[in-house]
Amino acid sequence: MRLRSDPTVRRAVPFVNLNRQHEAIAAELDAATTRVRAESAFTLGAEVEAFETEFARFCGVKHAIGVGSGTDALHFALRGFGIGPGDEVITAVNTFAATAEAILMCGARPVFVDIDERTCLLDVARLEAACTARTRAIIPVHLYGQPAEMRTILEIAGRRGLKVIEDACQSHGAMSDGKATGSLGDAGCFSFYPSKNLGAMGDGGIVVTDDDELAEHVRRLRNHGENEERLHIEPGFCSRLHGIQAAILRAKLPALAGWNSQRVEAADSYAEVLSGSSVILPATRSGATHVYHLYVIQTNDRDELRARLDDQRIATGVHYAVPLHQEPAFASLGYGRGDFPVAEHVTSRIVSLPMYPYLERSEIEVIGDAIARARPR
Incomplete structure (x- = not known):
């Protein structure tokens, strides 16, 4: 069904109103963008490193690695764990397309699971039946801002030796059993699309984890496979969180x-x-x-x-x-x-x-x- 889409029509109530948020912290946003312009650190750099530290602390994990989008965060987390052709990754059938796209980008196969009718979250009662000898990971989706039933998911994953990569792209700040989403599994992936609970003024994403090897691998993948010695260890991607977006996110995170x-x-x-x-x-x-x-x-x-x-x-x-x-x-x-x-x-x-x-x-x-x-x- 198509509804009116004329952008000149003033809505009595818009679907999203970012102006109200931005007006509330206008001084902080102005200071953030001015700081980046003065430093000319537009790709990675000090602002990105500072935001990564602050967001890791917010989530209660050791590492946060900024990337170009939530989609890339999911892709790099999967690839960083070595998931590829011949592997299967289980996720909810009603998620945004990016979740399944990230699986396909690795050459793996998405395996869908039906949902709970009331919460719209992955139905954990159906999860075990979806597992096969080829299953390597589960991506629970914290849809609409509500955490999936992580206790059962983690129990099944632990028993079967599966990685759990949280799709936390809609759940910034949500908690499950006293822990922040993103910190419950082996890795968590967030989007900073402008309309998210924590949104940039453009695209952005981040991978959070306590896994040192995964963090190092994702840092390489986001920057053409390059390591700290500037050697290209593997073919990578150009998917770096920009300094201006990191500064904006730093201004927004306290709010x-x-x-x-x-x-x-x-x-x-x-x-x-x-x-x-x-x-x-x-x-x-x-x-x-x-x-x-x-x-x-x-x-x-x-x-x-x-x-x-x-x-x-x-x-x-x-x-x-x-x-x-x-x-x-x-x-x-x-x-x-x-x-x-x-x-x-x-x-x-x-x-x-x-x-x-x-x-x-x-x-x-x-x-x-x-x-x-x-x-x-």
């Missing part, structure tokens, strides 16, 4: 906890405002903190509801409209319609509502009122 708290408060307001409606609200896991990168409801009349909200100039999204096994890019994997019935059902019902720091209670009430008044045409 992240507060911004995440505002997202949780907004989710609580949504729950109150929508309590009398027919939509199904997001389910949260016990033992985990949800940081609501996205606020995703479920409804039987998804397209009709989106059209009605669009009429009221309220922006919405769908994350994601098609499970990966139905995407043309992954047709060669041989999956067919009906192979993942829960994901197929859920993806026909989900709607993402506006969610961001400084989203006002009055705006949430406008959205709730529009949902309550939505009726079939």
Whole structure:
């Protein structure tokens, strides 16, 4: 379904409003960009090293290696563990395409697992059955900002000798059993796409880990396979976190906890405002903190509801409209319609509502009122 996309149309409530965040720390952002211009350290350099140190401390790990995107973070973590042709990597079928792309970039095969209908997270009850003699790793996805059920995933992985690479691209600051996402598995991968809970002003990503060998390998991969002696040990890639983005992320990182708290408060307001409606609200896991990168409801009349909200100039999204096994890019994997019935059902019902720091209670009430008044045409 296509909704109005005219950028000149002013939204009553936009899907994302980055200006409010940026205005709140405008002085810090100005100082950050001025500092980089003065130092002329635009690719890697001191700002990147400082941010890597600060983000590693934030996650509670030894190493953080900045790269060009969250996709590259996943790719390099897999490749750094030696995963390649003939190997299989298990992940959720309803994640963003980048998760599966990273597996294919290594020459490995993505193996999809269906999801839990309420949380939309990988269904760990189906995980063991997806493992084969070729399985080398599991990529749990902390979708929408909620940690996957890591305790069970880690138990299965430990018993089978599998690597666990967390797709934490939507879960900056989320916790599971008292530990930050990214620090639970063998490696964690984050995206700094601008709309993320911690976003740059362009693309960026990072790999976090306690594994010294992996950290060294990822540092080489991001910079043409070059080691500290400037020797090219292996063919690599050009995927370096830029100094300007690192400086911006350093300015934003101290605000992240507060911004995440505002997202949780907004989710609580949504729950109150929508309590009398027919939509199904997001389910949260016990033992985990949800940081609501996205606020995703479920409804039987998804397209009709989106059209009605669009009429009221309220922006919405769908994350994601098609499970990966139905995407043309992954047709060669041989999956067919009906192979993942829960994901197929859920993806026909989900709607993402506006969610961001400084989203006002009055705006949430406008959205709730529009949902309550939505009726079939």
